[in-house]
Amino acid sequence: MKPRIILDSSKFALTVERLCHQLIEQHRDFSQSCIIGVQPRGVFLAERIHSRLQAILKKKDIQYGKLDITLYRDDFRQKGKPMTTNETDIPFSLEGKNVVLVDDVLFTGRTIRSALDALLDYGRPNDVELLVLIDRRLQRHLPIQAKYVGKVIDSITTEKVKVEWKDLDGADKVWITSDHNE
Amino acid sequence: MSALSQKHLIAIKDLQKSDIELIFQTADTFKEVLQRPIKKVPSLRDITIANLFFEDSTRTRISFELAEKRLSADTINFSASGSSVKKGETLLDTVNNILAMKVDMIVMRHSSSGAQAFLSQHIKANIINAGDGTHEHPTQGLLDGYSVREKFGELKGLNYLIIGDIKHSRVAGSDIPLMTKMGAKVKVCGPPTLIPKYIEEMGATYEPDLKKALEWCDVANVLRIQLERMDIKFVPSLREYSLFYGVNRELLDSINKDITIMHPGPINRGVELNSDVADSKQAIILQQVENGVAVRMAALYLLAGRA
Numbered sequence: 001m002k003p004r005i006i007l008d009s010s011k012f013a014l015t016v017e018r019l020c021h022q023l024i025e026q027h028r029d030f031s032q033s034c035i036i037g038v039q040p041r042g043v044f045l046a047e048r049i050h051s052r053l054q055a056i057l058k059k060k061d062i063q064y065g066k067l068d069i070t071l072y073r074d075d076f077r078q079k080g081k082p083m084t085t086n087e088t089d090i091p092f093s094l095e096g097k098n099v100v101l102v103d104d105v106l107f108t109g110r111t112i113r114s115a116l117d118a119l120l121d122y123g124r125p126n127d128v129e130l131l132v133l134i135d136r137r138l139q140r141h142l143p144i145q146a147k148y149v150g151k152v153i154d155s156i157t158t159e160k161v162k163v164e165w166k167d168l169d170g171a172d173k174v175w176i177t178s179d180h181n182e
Numbered sequence: 183m184s185a186l187s188q189k190h191l192i193a194i195k196d197l198q199k200s201d202i203e204l205i206f207q208t209a210d211t212f213k214e215v216l217q218r219p220i221k222k223v224p225s226l227r228d229i230t231i232a233n234l235f236f237e238d239s240t241r242t243r244i245s246f247e248l249a250e251k252r253l254s255a256d257t258i259n260f261s262a263s264g265s266s267v268k269k270g271e272t273l274l275d276t277v278n279n280i281l282a283m284k285v286d287m288i289v290m291r292h293s294s295s296g297a298q299a300f301l302s303q304h305i306k307a308n309i310i311n312a313g314d315g316t317h318e319h320p321t322q323g324l325l326d327g328y329s330v331r332e333k334f335g336e337l338k339g340l341n342y343l344i345i346g347d348i349k350h351s352r353v354a355g356s357d358i359p360l361m362t363k364m365g366a367k368v369k370v371c372g373p374p375t376l377i378p379k380y381i382e383e384m385g386a387t388y389e390p391d392l393k394k395a396l397e398w399c400d401v402a403n404v405l406r407i408q409l410e411r412m413d414i415k416f417v418p419s420l421r422e423y424s425l426f427y428g429v430n431r432e433l434l435d436s437i438n439k440d441i442t443i444m445h446p447g448p449i450n451r452g453v454e455l456n457s458d459v460a461d462s463k464q465a466i467i468l469q470q471v472e473n474g475v476a477v478r479m480a481a482l483y484l485l486a487g488r489a
Contacts, residue, residue: 068211071223071483082185082487084204085211121220 007174015150033098034063039086042103065090072114094123106132109144190309208480226255249478323356325477338365346405371395375416403444431458
């Protein structure tokens with residue numbers, strides 16, 4: 001199968017815009033809520049959403065943090081190499097907050113399970129919601145569901161979904177490729 | 183994704199620069215973990231670590247044990263006193279018996295230089311050297327480097343001075359290769375009887391005059407006079423040592439430079455270091471202890487991942 005684009009940059013922007021408005025519908029002015037991006041790739045989406053939200057709401061104080069889940073993974077040492085850690089930066093308390101956890105692709109659900117464990121070590125949030133750009137709904141290993149979804153795709157395990165970012169790869173795009181082509 | 187080039191942490195001289203950088207980077211993560219309300223992560227929950235201390239220790243042992251517990255590993259402690267070592271069991275037998283109980287990693291301190299290197303050739307578990315004789319104490323070297331990096335941003339280009347008993351010091355044994363690998367310059371200072379003969383081959387130079395040495399350096403690591411390792415007299419008296427090589431406020435004020443002072447502990451106050459220096463803002467001695475836990479967590483985490 002040839003790599004094909006599932007979201008090009010104009011659709012990408014629209015999707016992010018819709019997700020922001022869905023968030024505002026639920027969280028109003030974000031005074032009791034915060035955005036947490038999952039390291040490493042979820043942070044790009046979280047940053048984008050965070051800056052768009054601040055622009056739409058004309059607010060500069062929406063709380064935003066980055067969460068590294070490496071130390072909480074359940075496949076540590078199964079890959080034969082230790083996984084490199086990333087920065088965790090949550091400069092506020094999560095106690096009683098409504099947390100929006102942000103990642104780029106929801107696949108097996110294991111990352112999000114680890115992220116939930118990691119979050120709880122920072123306090124007891126009031127509630128936690130999940131926002132993802134791409135939901136690969138057929139590959140779940142755990143009972144985990146996103147509340148806000150950019151796009152749902154049905155793909156098989158050997159296929160790969162790649163999210164590219166303007167600041168990193170030149171353009172906002174989402175690709176689907178099969179492993180053999182790489 | 184990167185990994186250490188070594189399966190064991192026996193000596194700094196076995197490590198590559200990239201290994202040291204990886205340990206420092208990982209330690210940054212753990213330092214953040216240690217600031218949290220819940221200072222614990224589940225990474226090593228399926229790992230059992232034996233702390234084998236054939237020689238006395240307080241700081242290093244507590245530091246390792248805390249590091250292991252913060253990583254959720256199971257730990258067992260062993261000290262030579264009150265064990266079968268007294269009944270004549272060999273080192274290899276002792277360790278193999280412990281490993282037979284399904285232990286994954288070993289942290290070991292031993293009074294013979296090279297004990298850990300010997301063990302590493304005979305057993306499968308990962309070994310971390312917590313000090314071997316007068317050879318090396320790699321996690322001390324790493325935490326010293328990490329503490330200096332924290333203060334100055336990087337080690338490259340710094341002038342690093344080690345004062346005291348270089349000959350019997352495993353701290354110097356690890357600090358010298360670590361600092362030179364990371365691009366710092368190293369000088370040692372102390373009575374000529376306590377300077378190893380081949381100091382230049384280790385990558386350091388010797389300066390007998392303490393004041394001159396202090397004027398040269400950015401950081402001075404003051405070592406403890408190790409009375410327990412001196413079976414013959416290397417210095418006439420502690421009083422004389424302190425007179426020539428003791429670091430005090432008066433001396434530091436006489437040089438026109440704000441030097442950072444380190445000490446691996448335990449301090450002989452009034453001998454190698456005076457209280458008016460040890461408790462001053464120039465000293466980062468307690469930061470070294472704090473960083474020790476994060477650095478040891480990084481070493482344990484990275485080695486466990488290599489299994």
